[in-house]
Amino acid sequence: MSHHAAPFELAPLPYSFDALEPHIDRQTMIVHYGKHHQAYVTNLNKAIEGVPELHGLGLEDLLRDLYRAPAGVRNAVRNYGGGTWNHTFFWEGMGPRKGGEPTGLAADVVRSAFGGFATFQSKFTQVATGHFGSGWAWWVRTPEGRHEIVSTPNQDNPLTDGKFPILGLDVWEHAYYLKYQNRRADYVAAWWNVVDWETVSRRLVAAEARKTETAAATAAR
Numbered sequence: 001m002s003h004h005a006a007p008f009e010l011a012p013l014p015y016s017f018d019a020l021e022p023h024i025d026r027q028t029m030i031v032h033y034g035k036h037h038q039a040y041v042t043n044l045n046k047a048i049e050g051v052p053e054l055h056g057l058g059l060e061d062l063l064r065d066l067y068r069a070p071a072g073v074r075n076a077v078r079n080y081g082g083g084t085w086n087h088t089f090f091w092e093g094m095g096p097r098k099g100g101e102p103t104g105l106a107a108d109v110v111r112s113a114f115g116g117f118a119t120f121q122s123k124f125t126q127v128a129t130g131h132f133g134s135g136w137a138w139w140v141r142t143p144e145g146r147h148e149i150v151s152t153p154n155q156d157n158p159l160t161d162g163k164f165p166i167l168g169l170d171v172w173e174h175a176y177y178l179k180y181q182n183r184r185a186d187y188v189a190a191w192w193n194v195v196d197w198e199t200v201s202r203r204l205v206a207a208e209a210r211k212t213e214t215a216a217a218t219a220a221r
Contacts, residue, residue, distance in 0.1 A: 007045045008059060010038050011088040019096040023190040025179045033091070036174055040083030040155070047076035059085050063159040082155035086136060090170050092199055099193035105201040113147035121192065123149050128169050128188045139167040141207045164207035167200055 013033050018026040048054045051073055054062065062068060062081055069077040101117055102110050114120035120139075128137035131151040138150050140163040147166075152158065158165045169191060176187035 007055075008041050008084055010041045011091075013091055015096055020094060020194045023193045024094075024176075028176065028178045031178070032170075032175060033087070037084070037087040040080045040087065043076065044080035044084050047073050047080060060159060063157050064162070066160055078160070079155050082157045082160075085159075086155055086157060086168060086170070089165060089168050093167055093196055094191075094194040095196040095199075096194070098196045100197075102197045102200065104197065105204050106197045109147065109204055120149075124167075124169075125185075125188055127151050128171050129185045131171055134172040137169045137171060138163075138165050140165055141204070164203075164210060166203050166207060167195070 010033075013029075017029040017033070020029065048069075051070060054069060054073075054077075057068065059081055062077055063085060066074055066078055101107065107117070110117050110120045114123065124137060124139065127149050128151070131137060131153075133153065135151055135153045135156070138152065138158050140148050140150055140158045142148060143162055143164075148163075150158065150163075151171075169188065171184060171188075173182075176184065180187040180190075
């Protein structure tokens with residue numbers, strides 16, 4: 001994930017609009033990335049335009065500590081900042097010719113934390129399909145090093161709860177409606193074919209490093 005400071009920019013999509021076909025269709029990608037994601041970035045910049053004290057901060061820092069934002073713009077940072085970060089994270093966690101069983105570190109952690117891929121996949125699918133209304137399903141690592149599958153409403157982000165996101169799935173209707181209509185379960189099932197386990201493994205390494213950093217900072221206080 002990039003740690004750019006404001007004003008924020010729409011991160012480039014790591015592949016072409018049709019790269020995830022047939023699982024996620026080209027038209028959905030064009031609208032989802034070019035309209036929805038772009039709107040979050042635009043609205044975030046608009047919200048913090050007149051708040052110079054936020055301009056040097058990276059998006060991750062803002063989401064980790066929403067109280068840095070003045071009360072008047074805090075909700076906008078939560079919604080539009082979350083929407084900006086969550087979508088970049090979502091695109092980067094997928095790729096063409098991916099999917100299948102986890103590999104490398106991702107496979108090891110799935111085995112040790114969840115008892116195997118079948119159990120993990122079933123639990124994640126359950127959380128994603130069972131989440132009421134708009135939101136996200138996440139695999140997160142807690143500051144204590146536990147691995148959990150959780151969901152958040154709207155564009156809320158696990159960083160705000162002090163957790164480290166490892167994998168995220170957008171379950172807003174705009175993420176799947178053009179192809180799957182109201183069949184969220186079909187969309188979730190198809191998404192497993194594009195999960196990029198190499199990216200997941202890299203995030204696990206980064207989460208471990210951040211955990212060590214956070215512990216060191218806490219000890220130094």
